[in-house]
Amino acid sequence: MIVKKKNSKTVKKDTKKVADTENNDTTVSDVMIAEAAYYKAESRGFITGHELEDWLEAETNLKKN
DSSP states (O other), X not given: OEEEOTTXXXXXOOOOOOOOTTTOHXXXXXXXXXXXXXXXXXXXXXXTTOHHHHHHHHHHHHHHO
């Protein structure tokens, strides 16, 4: 995003959003679970039909640690 200031200088603002881990712990957890579930699916060759199983197993394993 580009913002023009009153003195006519153009300033580029960074528009990337960063997860607020203090107020939204689920964002970080969900990302970690998704990544672990992805690797489980990858090791199986991405055969469909096991998405929920992968997610729940990844979630259980991460909560143990």
